[in-house]
Amino acid sequence: MIAPFSKACLLICISTLLGSCHAVIAAKVQHSQVTGTVVATAQGKIVGVQLNDRTNGWFGIPYAKPPINSLRWQPPQPLDAREESLQTKSPGSSCVQPAGSWSKNDDPITGSEDCLYLNVYAPISHDAVSNNKYPVMVWIHGGANYMGRGDSVDGAKLAALHNLVVVTINYRLGPFGWFHHPVIVEGISDTDTSAGTRTGNFALLDMLAALIWVKENAEVFGGDADNITVFGESAGAQNIYALLMTPLAKGLFHRAIAESGGFWNMSKEQAINYPTEPVPGSPASARQIVAELLLETGRSPDMESAQIMQTSLVQGALRHWLRSLSAEQIMTPYLTKKNLGYDLPSVTYDGVMFPDKSQTELLIDSHLASVPVLIGSNRDEQKLYQWLDPKLVLIEAAKTSIRDPIKYERINYFYSTWWTVKAVNELADIRLLAGQAPVFAYRFDWDDEYSGPDADYKKLLGAAHGIEIPFVFGDFNHSFMQGMVFNASNREAREKLSDAVMSYWAEFAYTGKPGKGRTGDLPEWHLWNSGPGSNKLILDTLADGGIRMERDTLDADKLYDELFQDTNFTKAEKCRMYKEMTMYPNYDLKGLAARGCSP
Numbered sequence: 001m002i003a004p005f006s007k008a009c010l011l012i013c014i015s016t017l018l019g020s021c022h023a024v025i026a027a028k029v030q031h032s033q034v035t036g037t038v039v040a041t042a043q044g045k046i047v048g049v050q051l052n053d054r055t056n057g058w059f060g061i062p063y064a065k066p067p068i069n070s071l072r073w074q075p076p077q078p079l080d081a082r083e084e085s086l087q088t089k090s091p092g093s094s095c096v097q098p099a100g101s102w103s104k105n106d107d108p109i110t111g112s113e114d115c116l117y118l119n120v121y122a123p124i125s126h127d128a129v130s131n132n133k134y135p136v137m138v139w140i141h142g143g144a145n146y147m148g149r150g151d152s153v154d155g156a157k158l159a160a161l162h163n164l165v166v167v168t169i170n171y172r173l174g175p176f177g178w179f180h181h182p183v184i185v186e187g188i189s190d191t192d193t194s195a196g197t198r199t200g201n202f203a204l205l206d207m208l209a210a211l212i213w214v215k216e217n218a219e220v221f222g223g224d225a226d227n228i229t230v231f232g233e234s235a236g237a238q239n240i241y242a243l244l245m246t247p248l249a250k251g252l253f254h255r256a257i258a259e260s261g262g263f264w265n266m267s268k269e270q271a272i273n274y275p276t277e278p279v280p281g282s283p284a285s286a287r288q289i290v291a292e293l294l295l296e297t298g299r300s301p302d303m304e305s306a307q308i309m310q311t312s313l314v315q316g317a318l319r320h321w322l323r324s325l326s327a328e329q330i331m332t333p334y335l336t337k338k339n340l341g342y343d344l345p346s347v348t349y350d351g352v353m354f355p356d357k358s359q360t361e362l363l364i365d366s367h368l369a370s371v372p373v374l375i376g377s378n379r380d381e382q383k384l385y386q387w388l389d390p391k392l393v394l395i396e397a398a399k400t401s402i403r404d405p406i407k408y409e410r411i412n413y414f415y416s417t418w419w420t421v422k423a424v425n426e427l428a429d430i431r432l433l434a435g436q437a438p439v440f441a442y443r444f445d446w447d448d449e450y451s452g453p454d455a456d457y458k459k460l461l462g463a464a465h466g467i468e469i470p471f472v473f474g475d476f477n478h479s480f481m482q483g484m485v486f487n488a489s490n491r492e493a494r495e496k497l498s499d500a501v502m503s504y505w506a507e508f509a510y511t512g513k514p515g516k517g518r519t520g521d522l523p524e525w526h527l528w529n530s531g532p533g534s535n536k537l538i539l540d541t542l543a544d545g546g547i548r549m550e551r552d553t554l555d556a557d558k559l560y561d562e563l564f565q566d567t568n569f570t571k572a573e574k575c576r577m578y579k580e581m582t583m584y585p586n587y588d589l590k591g592l593a594a595r596g597c598s599p
Contacts, residue, residue: 042216044082045082052160059119060092063117064079067116067172073202091150091151095177096331098146098335109331113327118150118167120166121159133227135165135228135510136164136165136229137505139166140207141232142235143173154475158506174344176330180272180345181289182286204246226254231472233466233469234261241262243256257505262423264584268351271286271345271350286345296329342583349585363430372513375439376443379443380416382415384467387464402459414577415577417559421554422556426556438513440514440528442538442539445545447544449462467485473502503517503518504518513525571597575597578597
């Protein structure tokens, strides 16, 4: 059975990819405390560090009160003003998440509920440019919305090279960031909340709070509060798409870059209902999780009793009980899910944070219709989830090899192509057909990894999901792929491509158009022009065709037909793949039945 987002593989791959940098960055910050830099934010003075002769940094800055105790499952609350200076020289805690492969004590979870922190990198002002305001770029990390942390990237080089203020943020994850149970949503305090905050999309509210903090404080770091770009990858890009659709984000950012995102958003029914209901919920839906918690804690002897108890308990009592549980207890049922990357109800169309409209209508009618977007995907997105899957890859002491190379490539082709069509092409078409702001699309093709007798990473990973992140920040030293994928043999070419990517991203942040890059010497990036055959920039090294514009002709319906005609898969595998490709924002029950698949 194909399990592209299997728990084991996802924890190893993404947690390592998105979390391994923390220890290195933290160590670097502690080592680089050469000169403390004091700035006066609206909440009080903070003391940062000089990272090098071109960049200052401030780490672990709180942007809201800790969402703990009575503030668990409440909108983020504004901070009180401080009189004393706050030392911001090391990153704050990550948010609660599965411990993953780096757990040192076999703890099932890591992080803290006290995690609403951000980090700022800003150029050290020199000569005349000190009078200018720099564009601000706010990074929203990925990790399937239940893993990751803001300080998994280092923004120092991007900030220094192109005079940008770079901000990275944490936001609540998993059941703490996304919990849509009616008793929780109905229990949100009316105090200090505004229209649209009575929602289970707590993580999105965190992002809005972080953006409000950035807008309020941008100028003390040399930033321009009227030129803020949100950028992010994977679930971070999914959240950026959500921010483009909610009226609550109006005025908080002015450009958006979404790397390998997607509309993995669910309906209220998927987020709340039991999986066995006529309109089925996700295996990790709110009611299902609460029933499993009642079982796990011994309050109910079986699932039927747990469902009855959940219905019969006074809402206030159930809410109080859920808040009394430890973070580890709440995480327990989620850790048993085999497909949490698909099944976690994260961004949910709840009719509150998002008006009661279709996804297309939300995009067309958005209050952020004037925001230019730069969006794209990687050619081999799916290979990140394949390369450590023991069903697909044989890992021996001295060699890693693909069990069935043809099937390996076909799995990658179907999922990666679907990802591109749904996450890039369809969004670009909707915005352009609605006469909205400019759309620029790309595909990242770099695949010059190490290939040798012990492993062929060019085939194992290729242009996999997340592999573009070091190129965006110009920082290959903190990637777990350093030495294995990024090595001396590809250094010169990849650093040149990285310079180009940073140049395009920076120019977009300055002007809303990537053009020929900030340096003005790159191939011109043309607008997406809607429909089959649209313009897309290919990002690759010169040896593999270089940076160039190509025409895109992908089509989702043709892809599904091709899947069911492919002889490399069993019927059950095809049905599973089709279900995963068509489950958002509602399970495609009719489509599954028409193809002879069970729900």
